[in-house]
Amino acid sequence: MQKFLLVVIPTMENAYHRLKDFVAIPVPIGITTIAAVLEQSGHRAGIIDGDAEDLTSEELLDRVVRENPDYVGSTSMTATMDLTVDFYARLKKRLPRVKVVLGGPHVSALPTRTLQDHPQIDVVVRREGEETIVDLLAAAEQGRDLRTVRGIAFRTETGEVVSTEDRPLIEDLGKLPLPAYHLLRYDRYRSYGWNSWTSGCREPIGVVFTGRGCFGKCNFCAARVVFGAGIRFFPIERIKQELDLLVNQYKIRVLYFQDDTFTANRKMVNDVCDYLIEKGYQSRLDIMVSSRTDTVHLPTLQRMRQAGIRWICFGVESGNQAVLDRMHKNTTLDDIRNAFRLANQAGLSVAGNYMIGALGETWETAMDTINLACEMKQDYASFAITIPLPGSELYEHCLQKGTPLPSWTGFGNVNSPPIPLNENLGGEQLRELRRLATNRFFKRPGFFLRLLWRYRAWAVITDFARAYLALRQEMKANRY
Incomplete structure (x- = not known):
């Protein structure tokens, strides 16, 4: 059987510089699941x-x-694409025969361009990769034409780029094996710095998905290019198995349910919470979830808190209704205020994710966001x-408007120059607004006193x- 090596190309230093100690090093669930299906099919991973x-x-x-x-492969993200193709160009010089396979959102969106621009990439796996990667290796072993493998793009011996028909999304997620955690140095993964405020722990961290996809239609999101529209859920029994494995074998102290909208399926949330309480995990874990502001329900939030869920992170995006409408967020300012009120009432710690510079943004609408x-x-x-x-x-x-776009490295969120989308807000103005938002929010005396009262004061x-x-x-280096 063939040997497939999955790699995470180091990007933390390039992306975050002096801020890297504060960000999470997440467990790479995508490639650990790919590794698991490769092992299940008899390959070495x-x-x-x-x-x-x-x-x-x-x-x-x-x-x-x-x-x-x-074979060697990676998950591709837009901001790290330049580093990725550079790495594989150097690898090909030393291992010319190795086949390079890329998956993930960036190459799923731009499969043909990726292969045309980068001869060091041999195959692109579009959308979900678990079934596709097994079929790809089987085709190679059997001598089948790669045109028979659905869900890929590849380069023929003559240099032609061929994109095969789409592979259907995996409807029964329960047939996927648990991620191959045993292939990781598991003690090296950690959560965000602010997790230490509550429990004093950032690691070991577990990452679990209760489903794949999102029902949202936000114009800035590329998740649909991999997971399609809507949400498909894992069976509750599989989620229980994964929780047991992480708690009992990998001794996690921090747990992140990484679904875009954890509260989308109220029955699923209650089933998960019931199991956390049944097993006594609520007293052993510091748990974090993400959600939309239009899916909250007070009894469910209260059950989440009873089950050990401490943090809920809302995707707020904007404090201006017109900007929210233009990004197709399908939420209202009333939704936002209500979600924060209910989450606080339930005793949860609340975080908000905000966005500056969306289509239609002006200095005034950005200030609405900061004020909110x-x-x-x-x-x-x-x-x-x-x-x-x-x-x-x-x-x-x-693309349609001819907006100037940088190289892929310029699509990063922290240390890259902003990409202006509106004529009235240039790059330096966007940076100034982000600095203003950071200063206004974090330098409020009342906010700081709240943290000292609620959390471990010395950690804060x-x-x-x-x-x-x-x-x-970072500001002195003009990177923030």
Whole structure:
């Protein structure tokens, strides 16, 4: 059987610089699930996570060469695409025969362009990869034409790029094996810095999905290019098995349900909460979820808190209704205020994710967002500048309008120059608004006193002091 090595190319230093200690190193669920189906089908699989193992690109390259795999692959994200193709160009010089396979949102959105621009990439796996990757390796072993493999794009011997028919989405997610956690150095993964405010722990962290996809239609989101429209849920028994494995074998202290909208399926939420309580996990874990503001229900939020869920992160995006409408968020300012009120009433810690620079944004509408963030009773907030990711409606809008777009490295959220989408807000104005939002929100005395009262005071003070110094250095380097 063939050997497939899955790698995470190190990007933390390039993306975050002095802020990297504050961000999470997430468990790479995508490639660990791919590794699991490869092992299930009899192939040899391995994982090297350059970020988690704190490797340089050269160190990772040496490791891959020593492994000498038949195939090597990665998940592609737009902001790291330039680093990814550079890594594989160097790898091909040392291992010319190795086949390079990329999956993920970026190449799912731009499969043909990826292969045309980058001869070092041999195959693109579009959308979900578990069934496709097994079929791809079977076709190679059997000598089948790759045109028979649904859901890929590849380059023929003559240089022609061929894109095969779409593979249907996996309807029965329960048939997927549990992720191949045993292939990871599991102790190297961690949550966000602010998780330490509550429990004092950032690791070990477990990441679990109760489903795939989202029912939202936000114009800035590219999730549909991989998972399609709507949500497909894992069976509750599989979720229970994964929770047991993570708690009992990997001894996790922090758990993140990484669904875009954890509260979308109220029955699923209640079933998960019942199991957490039944097993006593609510007293052993610091749990975080993400959600939309139009899916909250007080009794469900209260049950979540009883089950050990501490943090809920809402995708607010904007404090201006016209901007929300234009991004097709399908939420209202009343939804937002109600969600924060109910989450606080349930005893949850609340975080809000906000966005500056969406289509139709002006200085005044951005100030509406900043004012709303400061109005809401919440324990953390993040302020991002809108990015038109390939696969999103926003990216297509930019192409149609001729909006200047940078190289892929310029699609990052922290250390990349902003991409202006509106004529009245240039890059420097967007940066100024993000700085203003950060300063206005985090420098409020009442907010800081709230954190000291609710959380471990020394952890909060230490975190704020370190973050302040790091942000000053990033601003001095003109990266934030």
